[in-house]
Amino acid sequence: MSNYDIWKDLIAEAFEDQGIIATKEQIQGVADWVDGTHENWSTYSGSEHIPNPLSAEIDNLKKEISRLRDERDKANEDFRKNVAMRRNVNPCDVTLEGNGHATYRP
Numbered sequence: 459m460s461n462y463d464i465w466k467d468l469i470a471e472a473f474e475d476q477g478i479i480a481t482k483e484q485i486q487g488v489a490d491w492v493d494g495t496h497e498n499w500s501t502y503s504g505s506e507h508i509p510n511p512l513s514a515e516i517d518n519l520k521k522e523i524s525r526l527r528d529e530r531d532k533a534n535e536d537f538r539k540n541v542a543m544r545r546n547v548n549p550c551d552v553t554l555e556g557n558g559h560a561t562y563r564p
Contacts, residue, residue, distance in 0.1 A: 465489040465496075 466489040473480050480488070534554055541560045542549040551563040 461493065461496075465492050 466485055469488050469492065470480075470485050472478075473485065535549075537560065538552045538554060539549045541552045541562060545552075545562050545564070547562050547564060553561045555561060
């Protein structure tokens with residue numbers, strides 16, 4: 459359901475609640491005005507220029523997740539190389555299992 463459809467439904471319910479009789483075309487006309495006004499409200503109020511603190515927090519968390527994944531990948535690669543060195547196999551032949559075990563092909 460689009461925002462426009464939501465406006466039409468809300469306006470129709472508000473009119474009904476207040477005993478206002480309107481045609482579908484009249485409700486659609488009021489919905490057009492409300493939808494346009496709603497779109498322009500952020501420009502009028504300046505809220506479109508206020509950064510959303512949640513967006514900044516999400517960006518920071520994404521960066522932290524990326525950093526932690528990089529650390530994990532480096533640790534896994536170091537572990538794989540150590541196993542390969544100890545078992546005298548190629549690091550490409552070492553597989554890390556989800557349970558923390560390493561397997562290798564001789």
